Amino acid sequence: xxxxxxxxxxxxxxxxxxxxxxxxxxxxxxxxxxxxxxxxxxxxxxxxxxxxxxxxxxxxxxxxxxxxxxxxxxxxxxxxxxxxxxxxxxxxxxxxxxxxxxxxxxxxxxxxxxxxxxxxxxxxxxxxxxxxxxxxxxxxxxxxxxxxxxxxxxxxxxxxxxxxxxxxxxxxxxxxxxxxxxxxxxxxxxxxxxxxxxxxxxxxxxxxxxxxxxxxxxxxxxxxxxxxxxxxxxxxxxxxxxxxxxxxxxxxxxxxxxxxxxxxxxxxxxxxxxxxxxxxxxxxxxxxxxxxxxxxxxxxxxxxxxxxxxxxxxxxxxxxxxxxxxxxxxxxxxxxxxxxxxxxxxxxxxxxxxxxxxxxxxxxxxxxxxxxxxxxxxxxxxxxxxxxxxxxxxxxxxxxxxxxxxxxxx
Amino acid sequence: xxxxxxxxxxxxxxxxxxxxxxxxxxxxxxxxxxxxxxxxxxxxxxxxxxxxxxxxxxxxxxxxxxxxxxxxxxxxxxxxxxxxxxxxxxxxxxxxxxxxxxxxxxxxxxxxxxxxxxxxxxxxxxxxxxxxxxxxxxxxxxxxxxxxxxxxxxxxxxxxxxxxxxxxxxxxxxxxxxxxxxxxxxxxxxxxxxxxxxxxxxxxxxxxxxxxxxxxxxxxxxxxxxxxxx
Numbered sequence: 001x002x003x004x005x006x007x008x009x010x011x012x013x014x015x016x017x018x019x020x021x022x023x024x025x026x027x028x029x030x031x032x033x034x035x036x037x038x039x040x041x042x043x044x045x046x047x048x049x050x051x052x053x054x055x056x057x058x059x060x061x062x063x064x065x066x067x068x069x070x071x072x073x074x075x076x077x078x079x080x081x082x083x084x085x086x087x088x089x090x091x092x093x094x095x096x097x098x099x100x101x102x103x104x105x106x107x108x109x110x111x112x113x114x115x116x117x118x119x120x121x122x123x124x125x126x127x128x129x130x131x132x133x134x135x136x137x138x139x140x141x142x143x144x145x146x147x148x149x150x151x152x153x154x155x156x157x158x159x160x161x162x163x164x165x166x167x168x169x170x171x172x173x174x175x176x177x178x179x180x181x182x183x184x185x186x187x188x189x190x191x192x193x194x195x196x197x198x199x200x201x202x203x204x205x206x207x208x209x210x211x212x213x214x215x216x217x218x219x220x221x222x223x224x225x226x227x228x229x230x231x232x233x234x235x236x237x238x239x240x241x242x243x244x245x246x247x248x249x250x251x252x253x254x255x256x257x258x259x260x261x262x263x264x265x266x267x268x269x270x271x272x273x274x275x276x277x278x279x280x281x282x283x284x285x286x287x288x289x290x291x292x293x294x295x296x297x298x299x300x301x302x303x304x305x306x307x308x309x310x311x312x313x314x315x316x317x318x319x320x321x322x323x324x325x326x327x328x329x330x331x332x333x334x335x336x337x338x339x340x341x342x343x344x345x346x347x348x349x350x351x352x353x354x355x356x357x358x359x360x361x362x363x364x365x366x367x368x369x370x371x372x373x374x375x376x377x378x379x380x381x382x383x384x385x386x387x388x389x390x391x392x393x394x395x396x397x398x399x400x401x402x403x404x405x406x407x408x409x410x
Numbered sequence: 411x412x413x414x415x416x417x418x419x420x421x422x423x424x425x426x427x428x429x430x431x432x433x434x435x436x437x438x439x440x441x442x443x444x445x446x447x448x449x450x451x452x453x454x455x456x457x458x459x460x461x462x463x464x465x466x467x468x469x470x471x472x473x474x475x476x477x478x479x480x481x482x483x484x485x486x487x488x489x490x491x492x493x494x495x496x497x498x499x500x501x502x503x504x505x506x507x508x509x510x511x512x513x514x515x516x517x518x519x520x521x522x523x524x525x526x527x528x529x530x531x532x533x534x535x536x537x538x539x540x541x542x543x544x545x546x547x548x549x550x551x552x553x554x555x556x557x558x559x560x561x562x563x564x565x566x567x568x569x570x571x572x573x574x575x576x577x578x579x580x581x582x583x584x585x586x587x588x589x590x591x592x593x594x595x596x597x598x599x600x601x602x603x604x605x606x607x608x609x610x611x612x613x614x615x616x617x618x619x620x621x622x623x624x625x626x627x628x629x630x631x632x633x634x635x636x637x638x639x640x
Contacts, residue, residue, distance in 0.1 A: 005525055016507035315503045318464065319564070320492020320520035322485045399484075404464045407503060 010333045017305075024301040024334075025341030028383070031294025032342040035287045035379060036349025036371055042283040044353075044360070044369030049272045051367055059100065060133055060265045061239050063091075063222040063246060072253035081250055081259050085210075085217040090249065091224070091242065098238050101225035103130035106209050106218065110180040112158075112202065114166040121162055122201050123179065125209030133223045134192065136203075141173045141188030148187075148205045155208075156184040159199040160191045179204075182212065232270045239264035295386040302334055302390050306398040313398050314407040323399035330398060334391025335384055342383035346376065411571060411603050412438040412461060417470035419456055430456045432626040433470070438605065440571075443598040445606040445614040448623035455576065457623070458607050462495055462574045463487045475571050492520050496565030500577035502557040504549040504564075511536060511545040514564045521568060535563040539593060555586030562593055572603045579613055591616045 014021045065081035088104050106125035111118050130136070131143040139160060148155050156179065163172045176183045184204065192198035210217055224242070226235045243262040244254065252259045306313075313326055353369045360366040371379075419431040430453045438444050448454040459465035460472065463482065472479040475494055482490070496517075497503075504513045511532050518528035536542050539559040541552075549557055558578060565573050575594065579587040591613060598604045598618075606617055614620050618637035622630045 005519060008525070009519075012507065311503070312505055315505060316516070316520075317488060318462075318491065318497050318503070319517040320488050320568075322488040322520075324485065325520070402464065404459050407499065407501075 006329065006332065009329060010336060013329075013333060014337070020301070020305060020308075021337055024298050024305070025337050025344075027297035027301065027341075028294050028338045028386070029341040029345035029348070031290050031297070032345030032379060032383065033349045034290045036346055037352065038283050038287045038290070039371050039375050040349065040353035040356075040369035041366055042279055043371065044356075044366035045279060046276050047369070048367040049276065058265055058269060059225045059228050059235065061224045061226055061235075061242070062263050063224070063242065063260065064263065065221075065250075065260050066258050068252060068256055068259040070253035070256045070259075072256070073251055075251060079259075081252065083219040083222060085219065087246065087249065088219055088222055091222060091246075094245065095238070095242065098227050098230065099224055100227050101129035101132045101223075103127035103133055103223045104206050104219040105130070105221040105223060106206060106213075107220050108180075108209065108213065112162070112166065113178040114175065117166050118178075119165055123156075123204060123209075124201060125204050125206040127206055129225070130203065130223065133225050134198075135194075136190045136192055139189050139191050141186070143188055143190070144203060144205050149207050152207045152211050153205060154182060154184045155187045155205065157188040157190060157203045158186055159201050160189060161196060161199040162202055163189050165200075226266070230266075232266050232273070235266035236264060236270065239266060291382060291386065295390055298334065298338060298386070298390040299393060302330070303394045303397075306330065306394045310398070310401060311407065313401060314403045314405070317403040318407065326399045327392065327395040330395035331388060331391035334395075335387035338383050338387030338390065339380075342379070346371075346379060411440045411442070411475060412436070412605070413471075413473040414461075415471045417457075417460065417472065418468045419453075419460060419465075420468055430626050431460075431467070434623075434626075434628060436621065436628065436631075438572075438603065440603055441598070441601050443595070443604045443606075443618040444621060445608055445617040445619070446621050446623060447608065447611075447614050449609060451625075452623040453626040454607050454623050458574055458576050458605070461572075461605065462497060463491050488520075492517060492568060494571045496568065496570040496573040498558070498561050498565050498573065498575040498578045500580040502549070502554075502561045502581070504557060504560060506549055509546050509548055510541060510552065510560045513549070513560055514567050517564060517568045532563070532567055535567045536560070538566070539563045553586070554582050555589060558582060558586070558590050559593060562590070562597075566597065566602075570602075572605055573597065575604065575606045577608055578606065579608070579610065587613065 063083070065083055068075070068077050068079045068081065071077050083104075085104075088102075092099070092102060103126050108123040108125065109120055110123045111120050112123075126144065127149065128144050128146060131138075136143065136157075141157075143157055144155065147153070156177065158172065158177075166172070166177065167175070172186050172189060175186050177186060178184075190199075206219075226238055230238060239262045243260065246252075246262075247254055247256065247260050250260060313321075316326065317323075350371060353371065356366070356369055414434055414436040417431055417434040418429070420427040420429045422428075434457065446454045446457060456465065460467045461474075463474075463479065466482070474490070504510075505516070508516070511529060514536055515528045515532035518531060523531070533542065533545060536545055539562055541556060541559055541563070544552060544556060549560070552560065562573075562578075573594075578594070579590055582590060594604055594606070595616065604617070606613070608614055615634055616636060617634060619631070619633050621628055
C-alpha cells in the first residue's frame with residue numbers, strides 16, 4: 001500500500017487517462033454531495049425542532065388550573081380551581097426524587113416607573129428555581145435567591161428590554177423602581193433566547209407578591225423540571241401521575257382536563273424524537289440508495305476501464321506481473337479516485353450547507369444544517385469501502401484474463 | 411534449457427476438442443538459436459505459449475532450466491516468466507502511455523528493483539539496441555523497427571535464460587526485418603538462447619536450427635546453412 005513505485009504507476013495511469021478518471025470521480029463526488037446535503041438538511045430540520053423548544057428547559061412540566069367542567073362528588077361544574085402554597089409543598093414532598101427544579105408562578109401586570117418614565121410590564125412572582133426552568137440568562141447582577149424569598153424582600157429582576165425602555169444606556173443595577181406604588185431594588189438584568197416578549201418581563205419573589213397583593217397564599221401555576229435522569233416514557237408517566245394525584249387532592253373529576261392539566265415537555269420531546277427518527281430513517285434510505293448508485297456507477301466505469309486496459313494487463317502479466325499485483329493496482333487506483341472525489345463532494349456539500357446557514361429557517365424550517373463528524377467519518381469509511389468494492393470486482397476479472405487472450409485483443 | 415517430452419494440448423470447441431499439439435518432443439540447449447516454422451494452424455503459437463508459460467499443456471513433461479513445469483499457479487508462472495523468459499511479440503505490445511525507457515524498465519519493476527537502478531539498467535539496454543536518444547519518446551513516436559528494438563531491449567532487461575520471439579518481423583518491412591534479425595543474432599552470439607516463431611523462410615534461414623511443425627507434430631528438425639557455415 002505504501003509502495004512508492006506502485007503509487008507512481010497509479011498516478012501515471014490516472015494522469016494519462018484524465019477524462020476517464022474525472023468521469024468516474026464525478027459519479028462518486030456527486031453521490032457524496034447529495035448524501036451530505038440530505039443529511040445536512042435533515043439535521044437542519046432537527047435543529048429547528050430543538051430550537052423551537054429552546055426557550056424553556058427541555059424537562060419542563062407545568063400544572064395549570066381553570067374552572068371545572070364536570071361535576072364531581074357533589075361539587076358543581078364551573079367551580080374555579082385555585083392552587084395554593086399547600087399544593088406547591090405537597091408536590092415538593094410527594095415527588096422529591098423525581099423533581100429537579102420547582103417554582104410557582106403568580107402573574108401580575110403592573111406599571112413600573114423610573115423617574116418620569118413609566119410603562120406596564122408583566123411582573124411574574126416566582127421561586128429561585130424559575131431561572132433554570134425558564135432558561136433565564138443573567139447579564140448583570142443576580143437572580144432571586146432563597147433569602148429574598150424568606151425575607152420577602154422588595155427586589156426585582158428585569159428583562160433586558162425593560163432596562164432599555166426605562167434606563168436606556170444608563171446603568172440600572174442597584175437603582176430603585178416604583179412597582180405599582182412600592183419601591184423595588186433592581187438586583188439583576190436578564191436576557192432570554194425566547195425572544196423580545198420574554199425580555200420584557202420582570203420577576204419578583206413569590207413570597208413578596210403574596211404578602212403585598214392580597215395577603216394570601218394563592219398560586220397561578222406550578223412549574224416543574226422533572227429529573228433529567230428519567231427516560232422520556234418515565235417522565236410522561238410521571239406527568240400523568242401528578243395530574244391524577246392533584247385532581248384527587250383538589251376534588252376534581254379524574255377526566256376534567258379543563259379544571260387541572262399538566263403540560264409535559266416530555267410528550268413534545270417524544271414527538272420530536274419520533275419525528276426525527278422517521279426523518280433520519282427516510283434520509284438514511286435515500287442517502288444510502290444514492291451512495292449505492294454511485295458505487296455501481298464507478299463499478300461500471302471500472303469494468304469499462306479494465307476492458308480498455310485488457311491488453312496492458314496482458315503485457316504486464318507476460319512481463320511478470322502477478323495477478324495480485326494487477327488487482328492491487330486497480331483497487332488502489334479505484335480507492336484513490338473514490339476517496340479524492342468523495343472528499344471533494346463532501347467538502348462541497350459542507351460548504352453549501354454552511355453557506356445556507358440559517359437563511360432557510362423562516363420559510364423551510366431548516367436551521368444551521370451541518371453534517372456531524374460521525375456522519376463524515378462514516379461517509380469516508382463508506383467511500384474507501386466502495387472504492388475497494390468498485391475496484392475489486394472488475395480487477396479480479398482482469399487478473400483472471402490469460403495473458404495470451406489479452407495480447408490477442410487488438 | 412528447454413526440454414519437452416510427448417507434449418499434448420487440446421482446446422475445447424463446443425462439445426468437441428481440437429487436438430493442436432500431438433506429442434511434441436523438443437530439446438533446446440543453452441545458447442541455441444532456434445526457429446519454429448509452420449503454416450497457420452500448425453500449432454506453433456500454441457507451442458510458444460506453453461513454452462512461454464502463458465498457457466498450460468495437457469499431457470507430457472516440460473522442463474524449463476531443469477525445472478519441471480507442473481501445476482503452476484498464476485503467481486508462480488508470473489515469477490518464472492519474469493525470471494527466465496523475455497518476450498518479443500509481433501505487435502510489439504509496448505504500453506502506450508509509457509516512454510521507451512519506462513517500457514524497458516517495467517519487467518524490472520515486477521522484479522522489485524528500485525526505480526533509480528532499473529532506469530539505469532533500462533538505459534543500458536536501450537543503448538545496446540541503439541535507441542538511447544529515443545528514451546523519452548512514447549511508442550507512437552517511434553517507427554515499427556524502433557518499437558521492436560524497444561521490445562527486444564525490454565525482453566533482455568531482466569537478463570533472462572530464453573528470449574521468445576513470436577513472429578518478431580511479422581509487422582516489419584524487409585530492411586527493418588534484417589536489422590531486427592541482426593540484433594537477435596548479436597544477442598545469440600553473446601550466449602542467449604533465442605526461440606523464434608515465424609512463417610517466413612528468410613527469417614528462419616538466419617537462425618541456426620529450424621524445427622518444422624505440421625498439424626501438431628514435428629516433421630523436420632535441421633540445422634540451417636548459417637549454422638553449418640560456422
